[in-house]
Amino acid sequence: MTNSKWSQLLFLCIITSTLFLNSINVAFATDPFVEQEKDRIVSALPGQNFNITFKHYSGYITVNEEVGRTLFYWFIEADHPDPTSKPLLLWFNGGYGCSSIAYGEAEEIGPFRINTDGKTLYLNPYSWNQVANILYIDSPVGVGFSYSNNPSDILNNGDKRTAEDNLIFLLNWFKRFPQYKKTGFFISGESYAGHYVPQLSQLIVSYNSATKQDSINFKGYMLGNALIDDFRDQLGIFQFMWSSGMISDKTFKLLNLLCDFQSIKQPSESCKKLWEIAYKELGNIDPHSIFTSTCHANDNQRVKRKLSAGRLRRVYDPCTTKHSTIYFNQPEVQRILHVDPNHKPHKWQPCSYDVGINWKDSPRTVLNIYRELIPTGLRIWIFSGNTDAVVPVTSTRYSINALKLPTVSPWRAWYDDGEVGGWTQEYTGLTFVTVRGAGHEVPLHRPKLALTLFKSFLAGTSMPTLKPLTLAASY
Known part of the structure; x- marks a missing residue:
């Protein structure tokens, strides 16, 4: 058995015994539904001038009592008379060090979107809580509103501790929301969540094997534009930038020659200089979405609502992160969201610089986890917006091909509403879907297509085909 397996087994033994002792204490402690009600958001959010028919909650879950390491969450129930009849999805953003509330909730899959003034909200017509309960957490500690009583915790995050804290968070969250314990549970995310999600999935599978009685009803995971394998990710970036006409032939050849991400973790100085040349050749574009505009100072005036076929729609807004920074720094917003005034950040940021530059451990690949989990029968989907140059579709295809899975459906x-939404291929144990015209944040750039994708994933069905045309009678 490898050292990592021994470490994982020891962690699970500690968790299992701790949870057993805690469960005895919980039986004589506060009713979880009382604690749940304390976290319920009963007032309208600041700037919310529309009614909602679903409940939502926010608060803290402690993942380490000894040092007071605590993760902030926002849970939005499905818009359904019986939300427990709908699946439960845990969503992660990446970074590392970026808030799932800043990105996942506020600009991608959540119901509450922020207007260009940074102070008012509008309802997302393609929110994923139409079909599932969505749980967002600020992970790891130091991100968003999550905190620790030990300041050094923020400087010591890494993949291993993040996965362990996320499992403890999840187990403790189910204690507070026991009505969801038997609900079908899925995980999703994007970018560096390409590490978080399979690593947490691996721990859940191991935990379920170790404790049959208190197992999580884990069904599978779905990842978008995800970091999977350092070498193949970089190889795919070079290929995508060159084939999209963004870098020169010379730079492409030298990148492949001098940037050896297969055998080394840190790029050489010559490789770093080549990256500088490549980004100069790219010009002033957003590499996360190569065909859309970047955020400019006057974008608040340019982003307006427009009428289309009698229906109000919105132009793509490249400044969504700027709006969320204004919104979540408002004291009244923080009060409504139950942010602890004694532990709130001096200034809320969508991504933590301190977390990002002090990351301790990050394996070069998580393909080994895929190889371990695919035989377990989990539903595993990978999707990719095909206008992203940060973790492009080419990178994802290289990684999937490395798994050497048999093809089930070529x-x-x-299709979506008669138009090509993207392309797909199904393998034994894995489904791959591309989303046409989407960047790094697929639900931001193509929200309707992303919802169609999510519905198919939850149902475990193939992506929609083009419906045959119905010919009118000629007589």
Whole structure:
């Protein structure tokens, strides 16, 4: 058995015994539904001038009592008369060090979107809580509103501790929301969540094997534009930038020659200089979405609502992160969201600089976890917006090909409202979907297509095909 397996087994033994002792204490402590009600958001959010028919909650879950390491969450129930009948999804953003509330909730899959003034909200018509309960957490500690009583914790995050804290968070969250314990549970995310999600999934599978009685009803995970394998990710970036006409032939050849991400973790000085040349050749574009505009100072005036076929729609807004920074720094917003005034950040940021530059451990690949989890029968989907140059579709295809999985259903287009939404291929144990015209944050750039994708994932069905045309009678 490898050292990592021994470490994982020891962690699970500690967790299992701790949870057993805690469960005895909980039986004589506060009713979880009382604690749950304390976290319920009963007032309208600041700037919310529309009614909602679903409940939502926010608060803290402690993952380490000894040092007071605590993760902030926002839970939004499904918009359904019986939300417990709908699946439960845990969403992660990446970074490392970026808030799932800043990105996942506020600009991607959540119901509450922020207007250009940074102070008012509008309802997202393609929110994923139409079909599932969505749980967002600020992970790891130091991100968003999550905190620790030990300041050094923020400087000592890494993949291993993040996965362990996320499992403890989840187990403790189910204690507060026991009505969801038997609900079908899924995990999703994007970017560096390409590490968080499979690593947490691996721990959940091991935990379920170790404790049959208190197992999590884990069904599978779905990842978008995800970091999977350092070497293949970089190889795919070079390929995508060159084939999209953004870098020169010379730079492409030298990148492949001098940037050896297969055998080393840190790029050489010559490789770093080549990256500088490549980014100069790219010009002033957003590499997360190469065909859309970047955020400018006057974008608040340019982003307006427009009428389309009698229906109000919105132009793509490249400044969404700027709006969320204004919104979540408002004291009244923090009060409504139950942010602890004694532990709130001096200034809320969508991503933590301190967490990002002090990351301690990050394996070069998580393909080994895929190889371990695919035989377990989990539903595993990978999706990719095909206009992202940060973790492009080419990188994802290289990583999937490295798994050498048999093809179940060959490459084909999938459709939404009669138009090609992207392309898909199904393998034994894994489904791959591309989303046409989407960047790094697929639900931000193509919200309707992202919701179609999510519905298919939850149902475990293939992506939609083009419906055959119905010919009118000629007589």
